[in-house]
Amino acid sequence: MAPGEPVSSFDPRRVRADTPLLRRVINERPITYLDSAASSLPPRAVIEAMSRYYEMRHANVHRGVYQTANEATAIYEGAREAIARFINAPAGANEIVFTKNATEGFNLLAKSWGHKNLKAGDVVLVSEMEHHANIVPWFQLREVNGIEVRFIPVNDDFRLDLTDIESLMEGVKLVSLTAMSNVLGTINPIKDLAALAHRHGALIAVDAAQSVAHSPSDVTDLDVDFFIFSAHKMLGPTGLGVVWTREAILDQMPPFLGGGGMIADVRVDGYTPANGPSRFEAGTPPIAEAAGLGAAVLYLEGLGMANIVEHERNLTSDALSRLASEFDGRVRVIGPSDTHSRGGVISLDVEGVHPHDVAQVLDQFAVCVRPGHHCAKPLMRRFNLAATARASFGPYSLTRDTDVLIEALHHALTMFG
Amino acid sequence: MSSLEDLYREVILDHYRSPRNRGELPSPPARRVEGFNPLCGDEIVVYLEVRDDVLVDIKLTGHGCSISQSSSSLMSAAVKGKPVSQVREIIANFKQLMMGHEATLGSDEAPTTADLRAMGELAALQGVVKFPVRIKCATLAWNTLAQGLDESD
Numbered sequence A: 001m002a003p004g005e006p007v008s009s010f011d012p013r014r015v016r017a018d019t020p021l022l023r024r025v026i027n028e029r030p031i032t033y034l035d036s037a038a039s040s041l042p043p044r045a046v047i048e049a050m051s052r053y054y055e056m057r058h059a060n061v062h063r064g065v066y067q068t069a070n071e072a073t074a075i076y077e078g079a080r081e082a083i084a085r086f087i088n089a090p091a092g093a094n095e096i097v098f099t100k101n102a103t104e105g106f107n108l109l110a111k112s113w114g115h116k117n118l119k120a121g122d123v124v125l126v127s128e129m130e131h132h133a134n135i136v137p138w139f140q141l142r143e144v145n146g147i148e149v150r151f152i153p154v155n156d157d158f159r160l161d162l163t164d165i166e167s168l169m170e171g172v173k174l175v176s177l178t179a180m181s182n183v184l185g186t187i188n189p190i191k192d193l194a195a196l197a198h199r200h201g202a203l204i205a206v207d208a209a210q211s212v213a214h215s216p217s218d219v220t221d222l223d224v225d226f227f228i229f230s231a232h233k234m235l236g237p238t239g240l241g242v243v244w245t246r247e248a249i250l251d252q253m254p255p256f257l258g259g260g261g262m263i264a265d266v267r268v269d270g271y272t273p274a275n276g277p278s279r280f281e282a283g284t285p286p287i288a289e290a291a292g293l294g295a296a297v298l299y300l301e302g303l304g305m306a307n308i309v310e311h312e313r314n315l316t317s318d319a320l321s322r323l324a325s326e327f328d329g330r331v332r333v334i335g336p337s338d339t340h341s342r343g344g345v346i347s348l349d350v351e352g353v354h355p356h357d358v359a360q361v362l363d364q365f366a367v368c369v370r371p372g373h374h375c376a377k378p379l380m381r382r383f384n385l386a387a388t389a390r391a392s393f394g395p396y397s398l399t400r401d402t403d404v405l406i407e408a409l410h411h412a413l414t415m416f417g
Numbered sequence B: 001m002s003s004l005e006d007l008y009r010e011v012i013l014d015h016y017r018s019p020r021n022r023g024e025l026p027s028p029p030a031r032r033v034e035g036f037n038p039l040c041g042d043e044i045v046v047y048l049e050v051r052d053d054v055l056v057d058i059k060l061t062g063h064g065c066s067i068s069q070s071s072s073s074l075m076s077a078a079v080k081g082k083p084v085s086q087v088r089e090i091i092a093n094f095k096q097l098m099m100g101h102e103a104t105l106g107s108d109e110a111p112t113t114a115d116l117r118a119m120g121e122l123a124a125l126q127g128v129v130k131f132p133v134r135i136k137c138a139t140l141a142w143n144t145l146a147q148g149l150d151e152s153d
Helices: A012-018 A044-057 A067-086 A102-117 A136-145 A190-199 A276-280 A287-303 A305-326 A355-364 A377-382 A399-416 B002-007 B010-017 B066-079 B084-098 B114-130 B132-152
Strands: A096-099 A123-127 A148-152 A172-178 A203-207 A226-230 A241-245 A263-267 A270-273 A331-333 A345-350 A370-372 A388-392 B031-037 B042-051 B054-063
Touching: A044 A067, A044 A287, A067 A096, A067 A241, A067 A287, A096 A102, A096 A276, A102 A136, A102 A172, A102 A203, A102 A226, A102 A241, A123 A136, A136 A148, A172 A190, A190 A203, A287 A305, A305 A331, A305 A345, A305 A399, A345 A355, A345 A399, A355 A370, A355 A388, A355 A399, A355 B002, A355 B066, A355 B132, A399 B010, B002 B114, B010 B066, B010 B114, B031 B132, B042 B066, B042 B132, B054 B066, B054 B084, B054 B132, B066 B084, B066 B114, B066 B132, B084 B114, B084 B132, B114 B132
Parallel strands: A123 A148, A123 A172, A172 A203, A203 A226
Antiparallel strands: A096 A241, A226 A241, A263 A270, A331 A345, A345 A388, A370 A388, B031 B042, B042 B054
8 A cells, every 4th residue: 555545445454454563473473463452553644755755855954955965854843744734733834843741741741831821839630540751741740849749549440539629729730631531441521621720821731642543532512722642552653642732832932842843043151042933953863763643644544533543442342242252351451441531442351360360371472461550550559459450442443352352351260260 | 272381380380379378477576678660560579588598488468460479479489498508509590590501491401400309390390481471470580589588687
């Protein structure tokens, strides 16, 4: 398939055929990849876009005047435009900052916007289901200027407990929440929470790392203020993250990292930072990765986000009902039990078998799942768990993957039972 | 599935299902040392009581995978009641084993030193070496014990 060529109708088998890694055979079994929540598998179009840059267009960006340098710059800036379109950024590519990953995005938010705009006693409201990337930078800022980091609790149904949200909002300057939990699969009501935050005079930042490839991401419709995600969870390459914010906010944010590319002028007595996204992109950026991300956006648009959402909902619904009926309660899903406001991230607690051992046994079946605390230790503590074994779907997943998962889980239970 | 059975040998599963020396010791006089594996969230607490340079008692609590739990159980059985100097040798030998020096154990040659004989069942953990990401599971308790001994010096 040519890069970016639209797929006329959604067919997960076609996506599989486009994804080279799914041809792997491990332990004499075809790979069953159920770890898209950790990192999704790039289609050939993404890999080829990166190769094409290195083979034919390699040059630094924003520098040379020669042909390939112009092409490299066009690829890099083209990816920014593709992302702006993909998330419906109201002022387009000028609102898109490229970072190393979503984690760096939250560090940019805390250390640039937060450092300038938050003072002692101001509250950043996060939740118990956040990834460490949306917790630790706020704790670090707290050490610097004495902000308060407050947590929205998670209820026993694995959803945000919004019962006392009005009082929790007291003193809040920023609400910073995940759109989809990387452990529970829970999809949070971001649009409602954005309205609530704005009613209280606060801004809202969204951790879209988990949601971006599994639900439509329209920042204009959601009416949020920051939208942060990474390329490699949306079929793109590692090493590239995205921060979107409104142009008016971005223009007022101080630089983050200093160096080449982020300046308008440097003199012996000081420097003037550049305007726009460049101000936050010091040094040679990940150009090949941007080429890959641009191709990933075209690929996802070709599949159609609505198609992906429906496909993964069907897979999740099927998996949840089979996991509930197959194991006499010995396999517990740590997350909502139905597909209402829920994505295809399924954390499992297997009776008497530690998640690491679950994952090790599954590996013998060439099933890739992620054991661990998923960088969400406050959430693990909330549910008195050390870890879970997490299976997660992507657009290339099939019910056959769930078949193998269940077969392998039976084996793990027998082995440790 | 041979390699999986190589990892999860019967001795390991036995120690996982029925861990030895599980529990706590009054501290003081026992020393209490915590060990964490930040990558997977495993936690272990080792209680050790050293008297006259002998590790007279050891107990363990915490949670973790079968490898970390069985390794800590096997460790406790191997070191309990031994002089501290010998415990240190057993720790060193075990860490050598985890670094892939399995030639000293499980080879055709019988262990020749008292230290290696003392390891006995520990050789069951040899299979872990073939699963590099699990080595840190197996060594968690040992590093924690070593830390405890260092602190009691």
